[in-house]
Amino acid sequence: MNEPTRPSEIAREALRRLAERHLAPTPANYQACYHEIANLPNVAPFPEPQLRQLAGALKARNGEQERLLQEIDAAILRRSWQGVQDGFAGFAAAGGGKPERFVAPSVLPAEFATRLARFVEVVQAALGDGGELLRTGLAELLVQLRGPAPDPAVVQDSLARVAHHASFVAEEQGEIRESLLKLLQLIVANIGELSLDDSWLKGQVDGLLAAIVPPLTLRRLDDMERRLRDVMDKQSRAKARSVAAQQQMREMLTTFIKRLATMNESSANFQERIESTAHKLEQVKTIEDMAPLLQEVVDASRWMAEETSVSRNQLASLQERVLATEAELIQLHLELDNASALARHDPLTDVLNRKGLDEALAREIAAMRRKEVPLSLSLLDIDNFKRLNDRHGHEAGDQALVHLADVARRSIRPTDTLARYGGEEFVIVMPETTAEQAIEVMTRLQRELTRAIFLADKEKVLITFSAGVAQLGADESGHDAIKRADRAMYLAKRAGKNRVMAA
Known part of the structure; x- marks a missing residue:
């Protein structure tokens, strides 16, 4: 059996293997299965935010350490593991001496306790419903921080317990987000495969798939939202014009049918008059009696000629309107097809215009x-x-x-x-x-x-x-x-x- 090659097929096969092997649907397990199917090396992503946070917590005590912190920052920017390792090792070696021992205060400063309580509230709101243990721990921590004299040792123990529970909740929520994102990618890819004939829709699907490739950022999602809204606005206007053009086509078709009915009625009337005149001619005895009948034939023929000319002109005008409306409909369909590509991107390089x-x-x-x-x-x-x-x-x-x-x-x-x-x-x-x-x-x-x-x-x-x-x-x-x-x-x-x- 041939291994799948399309991203959507590889994603589906990776999910299937997770289920077969009874593996938890974590980002690491999914990545391992995906890379195994796609024959890619299973390399862990470069933890730039964590390394920056770690580097930011270091305080330089001399000029050499300041220089090494700059080198660490540059190595993180280059995503160089060797550079980061050398920088941290050099920083530790350049410290010299023993660090001063930190002596915790007997009572937390009021301003620090207030800020820490605010931070706990933000974490509580971010984690949402993290379970009974986390809710209870956060509530106890807030009571301690807002008390008259917060004990640093008690606060530290409570904070450690809360951090322990929060780490599990955060990891679980992260895995849930990753799994939901994978499902969204599968759904969007499937919609794209089912809608290959609608090129205007496929353009939006391709753009959405490109926008939801990890790592997600608010800037990328915001840009994609703006692009989709712009495309939807253009398509909405084009659709309204298309509906109006189709209604006009229906009205013209109705007019054409009525005109044909009128022509048929005129033709029947003309035939009836000619037959009546021919019947009268059979009864004529003298040439004098024939003259008014011939005049009736001339009048009927003239009337029929005028009716035919009017109908011909009306049908010719109707044909021109039909052709113009048909051309407009073709142009509207082209606009729908091209709307996704226009938006706010340069058509040559596919970067922002x-x-x-x-x-x-x-x-x-x-x-x-x-x-x-x-x-x-x-x-x-x-x-x-x-x-x-x-x-x-x-x-x-x-x-x-x-x-x-x-x-x-x-x-x-x-x-x-x-x-x-x-x-x-x-x-x-x-x-x-x-x-x-x-x-x-x-x-x-x-x-x-x-x-x-x-x-x-x-x-x-x-x-x-x-x-x-x-x-x-x-x-x-x-x-x-x-x-x-x-x-x-x-x-x-x-x-x-x-x-x-x-x-």
């Missing part, structure tokens, strides 16, 4: 000011792009843009936003990132682009870019920050290209 960038930038600036964290962006421009087009053609130029977008997507973090700003220019928005860190990100992208081979007419072409980086000021707009990054990028071009400069 200017409209999508404006919305993402506005969202990130609002988050920056709400959380009081740094936000940086970079504007990059491909070096010698005109020379590439002139030598290898515009098709090669387009493929170079796609190549850069693909490499950038693989290199930046899931929280970063990539957009095509225009021509050969791209913008990368980097939340919670200083200008110095953004320069490191762009320098790393330059290295990755150098390693990635690009072929034009079977010739290896080195794609490089120059970039400017700007960290947004407290009251600065996104447009002004992009202008500063653009000026820095121009200076990078003047300095020799393939460089990154800060604004």
